[in-house]
Amino acid sequence: MTQNLRVKSSEFIDETNRISFKFDGKTYYGFKGDTLASALIANNIHLVGRSFKYHRPRGIMTSGSEEPNAIVQINPNSNITEPNARATEIEIYEGLEASSQNCWPSVNFDIGGINNFLAPLFPAGFYYKTFMWPKSFWEKYEFLIRHSAGLGKSPNTRDPDIYDHRNIHCDVLVVGAGISGILAARNAAKNNFKTLLLDEKNELGGSTIFEANEDNKINNNLASEWLKKEINELKNIKNLEIKTRTSVAAYHQYNYLLARENLTDHLDKKDKKNKIRQRLLKIRAKKVILATGALERPLIFNNNDRPGIMLSSAIKKYSNFYGVVCGTKNIFFTNNDSAYESALSLHNKGIKVEAVIDIRENSDAKIIKKISDAGIKIYWSHTIVDTKGYKRISSISIMRLSNDGTSVTGSKISISCDCLGIAGGWTPAVHLCTQSGSKLTFDEERKIFIPKADTKEQISVGSCGGDFELDEIIKNLNYKLKNFLNINKTDFDSIALENDHETSKRNIWLLPSDQSIGKTKPFVDYQNDATAKDIKLALREGFRSIEHVKRYTTTGMGTDQGKLGNMHALGIIADTAGVKMGELGTTTFRPPYTPLTFGTIVGRNVGKFFDTFRRTPMNDWHIKNKAEFENVGQWKRSWYYPKEDETMHQAVQRESKAARQSAGILDASTLGKIDIQGSDASEFLNRVYTNAWSKLAIGKCRYGLMLNEDGMVYDDGVTTRLGENHYIMTTTTGGAANVMGKLEDYLQTEWPELDVYLTSVTDHFATASLCGPNSKKILNKIIPDLDLSDDNFPHMSFKEVLIDKIKCRVMRISFTGELSYEINAPASYGEAIWEKCIEAGKEFNITPYGTETMHLLRAEKGFIIVGQDTDGTMTPNDLQMDWIVSKKKYDFIGKRSLYRSDTMKQNRKQLVGLLTEDPNIVLEEGAQIVSELNQKPVEMLGHVTSSYFSPNLNKSIALAVVKDGKNMRGKKLFIPMENKNISVTVSNTIFFDEENKRINA
Amino acid sequence: MFLINCPYCGERDQQEFKAGGEAHIERPKQPTELSDDEWAEYLFMRKNIKGVQFERWNHAHGCRKWFNMARDTSNDEIKAIYKMGEKPPTQ
């Protein structure tokens, strides 16, 4: 196309900076400042996509974020492609590639277009109704639906761009930099409020900035000229920060807003590199001024969706702002005066306007006379009944409207055109206002929802608050600002204003046609292909709630959330059902206002920053010695230490044997450690553990079980009495933070009278656990001065020692059943102490082992792991651990619950051991357990909780919870697996060294 | 996201806090003397009202103190914040 569709050099477009871009594989040119939409229109391209359901040709309709049709795929041939970008928002840059969506094989010839001719087969709820039956066919249906529908394609590799988050606190946040936002921000900042002004566009000034109506004047200047001066002065104002290309996505309670700042999307490809692409602003504002403007409404009539049919205000913006002509033969169709401004704008630039069709009987606004004087024909009381033109509108047919607006009369007139501007009035952009929780009220006369009331923290100014005419906007703005900011005067109290006033109004939600509605296609939601017919069908089928109609017809459920047509949908429902619109309510506007990329939402929290992780002081040693790691809560723990090409199984078998035959060493630093001090420390432990603590001697250790108030096991660990009023408690690795929180909760809220102080010291100590028959000899080499005899240092006791002048705590405790010592060293000496143990253990072939071996060894002894063998439904009795529950103590957390009828029931699931008939079969953890194989439905008795091949017993062992398991010792049960049934026998939970001899070996 | 006025630290983002369920439920002093039903009442039964509700909150990523909040669940308006052990405000 060589046609020049540029009208004059626009001040917003840099015609010296020519930019090439690709659309659907072809190269085109535009200028710096163009959007993809304006550049395409300048190249005479209106057909940019196909609709979702019927695959009808669709063109660019708007000039902003409300665009329903012109959504494109960016970088379509790259695996980091981005779908659903609005051509009206993309600023073109060198290297931009975009393509149409929803079409195959091409936008000009699309196979799915056949759906359009099959349209009677695709009524509202079609997918719900058709694809319900038979159920087994769903997979096939789904394949077909997904293949032919769907909006764009998603990228299939990691997003390479950098995103960022920033917290902002301000006194006043102004959303929207149209005339109202600019004046509000200026006044706020000048009155010493720290002010932030945001706008989604790259230029300030909203729609006033390209205003050309000579009847709208401020201080005797064109409104646009006056505003440009104001904008120029903004940069000299202190306390004012302005961000463009920044769109507010969400407005939460307490004036907490999320906004996306676009930093590089408009830059040339080479300039984007290594820069932050988008930034999520997390804004907490003391006060918020919403100045989000209004969205122009379309008109709903038969075949109102052809390429070339555009919002009247968009045509004006393309010509006045971008200097681009949308058509050479233009017609406007309106119910208000604003379309005449667009028509006059075109006419004054020498562009042909064929006619204006107005559904009103007349209007006495000054601008009407200018249109008549220009020789443009106005058809009053007329409506469009049909349009023609498949890939671009070619003509319209109009007829006279009846007085009540429900039918048409007289003869049909056909007028040819290549562009139709439609003007259905204005919808205040109240999306953010409702997101914040503010309520709306319906203005029955003007047919708009406006904010019900301003608050101390939030006001809506300008057209989003329902003020559309210049004098009204400024007057109300001044009044509202004075109250809101508590100031005596504004900078614009005595401004001179001149503007036209609209007096004549007529609103018809669904315009009639000479054909019956069944034969027409009046689109309400362009993106989702929902028509007025669908809405009426939904009502006929009994849907009443607006939320239900919306879901059934999918009206307003596209990526544009139906910004254009929602009001018409409501209006049609109200008219059809015979209720008032205000009573019908409105649907909820949910964040985000416009789609956000996942990258922006997660910001820097990707890859290794996704979550915090914790490493022990011995971590470097583990890495050097080729440990494999596993995640335990936030900790990275050594899992096992494979030698050469050992598998995990081989490594664990070797480690497990070594620990029992000679010596093993485990990094136990991750166990939670809580330092407990105070004169009531013993009493406190009595209340939080099931067993008694008052008589524990200083220097002794004791295992404790902690319950929830509901009697279920919550955590366990060994606590040591360091002094009269001083204990150190250990918790499970994963439970540490929760236990700390729970203990603090009880101390602060239930027992504030107790003199107890808790300190989390998990990170203060590194713990090396020496285990095995030779552990005593190794410890003796490290601490030769310490008498390790059973008399002086028996099992379950503690010594404070010096190792190389480093004060360490050594506990003789065991989680493996072997003779075992835990050396607790200050964290910064952890690695040194660990290496000392390794060095001293060399002659005994000391073997480092990880969590997997630890789990295996403890399972051989039948020691539980809270969270693996328990799941929040196990009492001490269920675990066969009655021995740890004190009968004498009057109370402890969870005690009363142990006597509830439910917890005392005989046939609860109880912890048992399982031995497989074939000792080589290792059960799957989580596998279900049954007693009968032929019964249907089969009763599930429980499941396997821990399962290993024990190298020390040379057979498979498992722990399981089984209904009434206590009484099943010796009974044969089955584990049904996919291909086989495994026979097992219920056993004791202790498989190894039942007499506990090895602890003192 | 709420802006919560911790009685010990001042206004902070909600993300620093942890909600802890209904407030003013005292742990019975003599649990063993309660019937199953009475104990269940303490253990399980919680109010879920539309309107002003009294809740426990913990400044978990701050001073770690527990305190009480009166919150209108219909619009999330925080009506009052008061320390543990203090009586709830009467309207």
Ligand SMILES: [Zn+2]
């Ligand atoms: Zn605090």
